[in-house]
Amino acid sequence: MGRNLLLTRAVDEAAGRGFAVTGGSASGLRRLAPLGSLFSVFQGLGMSEGSAFETGASENLFPAIDELRGLVQSRSADRPVLVWLDDVQEADLATLLTLKILPAQLASAPVAWMFTRQVTAARTTEADLLFDRLRHEGARYIELGPLGNEAIAEITADVLKAKPERELLALAAQTAGNPMLLVELLKGLLEEGAVRVSRGEASLISNVVPQRVRTIVQRRMDDLKPDTRRLLEVAAILGRCFSAEDLAELLDRAPVELLPAIREAMAEGVLIEMAQAASFRHELVWRTIVEMIPMTVRQAVHRQIGEFLLDRGELSETAAEHLILGTPPGDARALARLDRAAAQALPTSPSTALHLTERALQLTDQRDSDWLARTATAVETLTLTGDLGKAETLARAALAEPTPMPTAARLRIATSAILHLRGRPAEARAEAVDTLALPRLPVNLRDKAEVALLHAMAADPGERAGEERAAAVLDKPDRHGDAALITARILLATSAWARGELQEGLRLAREAVGHALLGSIPARRTHPRLTLASMLGDVRRLDEAQGLLRTAERERSSLDHHAWAAGTSALQARIHLAAGRPDDAVAEAAAALRLATETGADLFAPTAISVLATAALRGGDMTLAARHLERFEDLLLERQAVPDTLRCTAVLAQVNEARFGSEAATALLSRLRDADGRYRRLLVTAPDSGAWLVRLALAGGDRAQAEGVVAVAAELAEGNPCFAFLTCAAAHARGLLRRDASLLDEAAQSPDPWCRASALEDCGVVLAAASARQDAVGRLDQALDLYQRHGAARDAARVRSRLREIGVRRRHWSRRARPKTGWASLTDTEQKITGLAAQGLTNRQIAEQMFLSVHTIAFHLRHVFRKLEVGSRVELTRLSLEHDRKR
Template sequence: MIAKTLEKPDDPAPQFSRIVVRPLRGRDGHLEQIRAGLLTTSEGRQGGITLLESPAGSGKTRLLQESGTLAEALGYTVLDCSTTGAWRGDETSSATGRSSATRIPRPVRPTGPVQIQAQIDAGLRRGPVLVVVDDAQWADPVQLRTLCGLALKLLTVPVRWLLTMRTEDARSANGLLLRNLTTHRAQWLPPLEPLDDQAVAELMGDLLGARPSDDVRALGESLGGSPQAIVELVRGLVEEQCLRIVGDTVSLAAEPLVSGFTSAVAADPGAHLPAAFLRLMRDRLDRLAPGTQRLLQVAAVLGPSFIPRDLAEMADERPVQLLGPLQESLAAGLLTSGAEEFSFHREPIWYAVLGTVPQLMRSLLHRQAANMILGQLGDGTAAAVHLVHCAHADDTQAITTIRTAADRLLPVSPQAAAALALRGLDITRPAQPAYLDLATTATAALVRSGSLHRAVEIAERVLTVHRHARPDHAGDPEGARPPDEPAGPAASTWPLRAWLATALLLRGDADAVPQVLQHATGPARASVARHQQEGPSPLLLRLTMLSHLDERAALTAADEVLGDETAHHDDERSAARTIRAGARWAEGRLDEALALLGPDAPPGGRTAGIWQGTALWNKAWVLIKLRRLDQAAATVEAIQRTIDTESNGVLEPLPYALRAWTRFACGDLCEAETLATAGLTASAEARMPLCEPHLRAVLVAVALRRGDLAEALERQAQWEPTGTPDGPPRPWWAMRCLITAQVTAARRGAEQALEVLRAARQDAGLRRQLVLEDPSATAWCVRTALAAGDREFAARMADSAEHIAVTAPDHPTVGAAAAHGRALIDGDGALLARAADDYTDPWAVASVTEDLGVLLGVGDREGAIGAFNTAMAGYDALGAKRDAARVRRRLRRLGVRRRHWNLVARPQTGWDSLTGAEEKVAHLVARGLTNRQVAGELFISPHTVSFHLRQIYRKLAIQSRVDLTRIVCAPGAHGAGPPFGSP
């Protein structure tokens, strides 16, 4: 929370005491004209007069501040002849109370004509003079007339006059007096235009010391571009503690502002608007004519956008009568005009205007708008938006309109459908038939838009309420049940329970699904056909559930479906084929698995549902593991198109995970890391964890490949579950087991890594999973087993790879992996060369080349050096620093040294003087690691760590690890700026 406040000026008049540090935004043109005038005066040794007339709050005083600074930089003496107090600027350079570090001398302020003349004469002895008169409308007319006469008298000497006044007072006596100066070479600057949106955002960022979020920026952009209003808004937001900071972004401390369709149906879209903003908006509205205010209120009821015809009908006015109020609203920056409709300039303006309409009148106006739209045979969705604000539970027709509109929105805009259905649910009684329909639509929309937690909450609450509101139909008279609804308590609630089960599966709560599905057999299946578009079938949900909980039972159920495919829907057959394909893949029967999963990127059609067992997803994973990356990329694009077409935002983490692994396989570590991080953000927003293991695995693998073991360990600790991945295999078991073993090997050695792999030592099925997980997995496991002295396990891994390669001759990567593993056991250089030719994975190519160098090093030094050079170049190109360092050590043993650092200009002392290696050592030591532990983390010797520490102590002028820890852990250390809000 931001608690610091802006200091308020003691005097309401604009004053200066120092120039603020923040830059002047949006006034470059005016500053350039003022600068040109100053140069003309100083170079031509003749006077000049510059006049500015602009509205109150437009930034005249701030412009004079900058002009004074500019004039002093050009050698001017600045005299303040303003009539309202001493010249004083903002008390702070930001809204957080940070003091300005840059001051200029207080401008001289003479008190009368004689003193002014004396000060000008004294200034002219030093150079040119700038005389500033701010807000001339407040000056005594006699004194201003005298001052103007003096300005005309001194036009032959280098004195520049800069006078400003408010547009509102242009017709005053002082205003007319200034206009008379135009006949005597006075230059009028154009009025200060409202700041554009970019300048508003920059000004708010300057005041807050951080980037404003979209919501904070929208509030500023709603104030008509007035710098004074923006400063007052920021001051109010800070004083009322309405802001919080995350990273370098300032956002509203309350809930985010709703927008779009969601705001149109919200009960009170402006409920969370800060009081400071509402005060400023009321001031803006109060400056409008009463008729304009009333018309804007009616327009606000129509929505954030409206067409003139509807406004005329609602206000019972002729179009000609709307012209004046609309023009005034446009001129005030409250409305914008499009090709067919008017819109409020920003949604917060709309919220604020709507908030001025009394609640009772707002309800009546919404009913009038709904009747108008329905009377025009208009869009039922537009009418529904108004009905949610005025309908009651007894209004069956209105509820039907709302329900129909929500159903219509579901395929194209789940977020809008959810917002409308939830509002309809609020005004519907549980005993009404529409109650379950609205709840089903709302839950389905929440699932598809990625609000899984909210979907589960709504579905469970509605099912509980419905169970108490409607007794079991089984005891009802025959006529008490709708004729098309099957008997039994589960029949009418099935569509809602189907979406609840879907949400639970996507959320990773498969254990809770059996209870939801317990009545989804027998009579309930008859209702499924009626709701095919509302949710997956019981069988499809059961197949997906079993794939999470019991793979053997899932395979049995899948075989039953495929035994009679004509009796089942496409989605059910697809899920069954996916389960069977998974079993074939695990058996090493790759071609059968690929055939079951179907084409890579089917042209059109519904190719992806919202459940886990969709064939296309699994096809993409298989193609990535086989390093058929072009086909994998095309498949991912097909998945993305389907997600976009079906508006299944809940699945957004999936393309991120697939693309991240694709880029990792290509060797693009930076892009892989970026995609994985974005995927985790999307997963967190949807609370959909199914892709998290794959996304977190990418981050661990990237850190390990870069040689940052500390980062790899930190990222590995965030994996779920923790510890060695034992227990029942999951789809991601091999991926997690392999990466965990690789991290363990880098940290603790080959023997400990084999402990991670112990489940696969006796299980042929698990060994096949490891072989198929990554093209380089076979060679890595064989190499690790040999280093630990376990030739038996090494041989078993090679045998598994060869068995798969025999059954999959059309996949060269699989054959290369098998050849690589066998070559390591037999010491066969020819096999290694063959593997290098067949690999398509760039890291695997570098790895097998390195192994070839090790083999050649026994008797062919030059050949070994050539292989190592090639391998190191491959690793370097991939950013695989850890692997490149290992090859560099191998070359040193052969008497070859390769330089691997860059000379960087650094200071002699201080944190910035540390090299990259020294900085890494400093961070690890500050975390409490010993020299030997640091050496293990960075793949260097303990002696090297000691050397780096001595250099660190010398450069930082410290004596101990305690001193180093204090420096590293101090807020704002090593180049970071001070924390937000600090002095």
């Protein structure tokens, strides 16, 4: 760890100051004789061979110590003396006893002592006791710990005479800050041409461990007992970190039998102890040990490890990696083992199954009869893990080949699921129908195809064929699995909801959630909680909806179902917006849109887009709102129909009205009319749009259309009296039509803060027209306050204008001006997240404390890092602590 360099510099410094310097190492053959190490040390002060010190040490130690003390005193009379001894941990007991006595006896003489030793972590030695005593007596103690990242980078640049690139620094970091190992690694890379230096920058060409490092590690291994060497080799194949139980099972020995070898490896600094495991101290040493084991042996041991992990039911990424590393190309038995492991992992850990399947495909010839079956498994895992584009491409390529049953059915079912998630229900439906028409379709695959078909039909709630199919499934529950029964309930729930039968919709959705709670994994992957949470969000039962979403996200994560990640985030964004938290809504919606883009799950994109566009519209940024809606218009051009098409189209119409006038909005609304032209389905999924539809119709002189909207809103409220939001929405629409202030006051009791403000604004307008100026000002002031508190700058500006029209001026309210960078630039939410992050909480822990999603926390932290100009949590913590100290 740099002891030699430290000693060399110290000796040079002492010699330059006129010291008489003498020293040596306690290692070597001389240490085998009592005081043998010290004799070589004090030869530098004039002690000659044959002295009483040399010949009498083995018989009587104390006369030898007296002679040594006299020699040092004599030499120090002329000038100061420095005595140094390296590798004290190797010294004999007589030498250690002498070193305990002499410094104290010569304390008044001008003599400096410098001792070094290598610390052994696993046991206390006599050298450790000596150092403890000397420290107690006032000696200065310097511990040479591992180099930090900056020092590693500096040494790397110094040795290579160039600035190292990131990959090279990552390799250098594997030395764990050991200077000798680092320098030998770098010299070895240079000698073997594994580094390229160009224009002052050094880049890594080969990541193979250089021979210099191999030689060092080999010497270290040769110094160990045979049992310890064997243990380390097997442990290295297990991984850098390993448990004693796994190692014992692999070696077919009891854990207690491994203790001596593990203790020796720890005493020599090769292994270190960690919580419930052991680990190789240096990643580079671990890699080197692995690479020194012949490939055929490594593969056999990896295969053995993978098999015993698989046999005991462990299907982690670690188990998968061992199976993969133990499978050579063309080994049919080994490939069959990968297939078995992938099938076992698929229900609970699709990412592990994907890892296994992709490797099996790489090792399978496309002409092999197993290639199509492995491709089907890969498509299924890619669909679950959220790589829908790749999954669709792979499925279509496989289906283009002559594909036997049941592989063809598996591929078609997966394709239907992919198309559903990509927001293409008509294609998903056709694929599922074609699958169900296949002859000799196995029962289990028929049920999966039924689930795919019901999912596709649910995209058009209220369609008679879909309801009949779902009812037929529920009529014969013994013929279907729980996933099909749950999906049928979801379809019927959404259909009832679209008709305005909200209680029935909620009942069916709650039934679906209850059945999924204790159901199979495929049943839980239907995610009925999202359907129920969406319905509760529509009627502003936000607390229950938020609780469902938190549970749904935990379950989705535990099921490794990444394809649906955008769904929970998008719905969470809707909840935040409805609760009057636009900043959190935007953060969550942006995360949802990013996830939808990453996975290809366009099914959830319109929900996120509608939130982003609504927030931008309320904030007065028409350009941003229009830019968000461009992606939605692209989806419409592709003829995609997804759950929030209605809501998103309504927002698009509102933005067009704000930008181009009411005629532009009216043209768009023709897409939303039902058979009776009264927007029933829109008023069910977005009751708050009723007032806007009435206002728009009246502005266009179409009173009949306005009356139709009011009639539907009233019908929904009367048919569902337990939902206050519907009652308030109906009162708002009727109050606008009749210009009735009492109805608008009733609407102002809405659980949605933005809807409350809107009703108060309309009430103020009606009162002002009736010359009730004081009451009008009161309502408009309340509306202004609500709009401002919930980030609706555009609406607030309109209310201020209305107040000016009746002779009242209100100062423009705006958020506190913030700088672009620095602590003062952080919002309250960002400051709270920063404080929790500085306490060491993970994103998930912060999310649980703040009742936000992990994606929202990550979104806010990215902004924090940018504003504070930091690149890591360590820097963030430092800034947070400094800020707290200044307050």
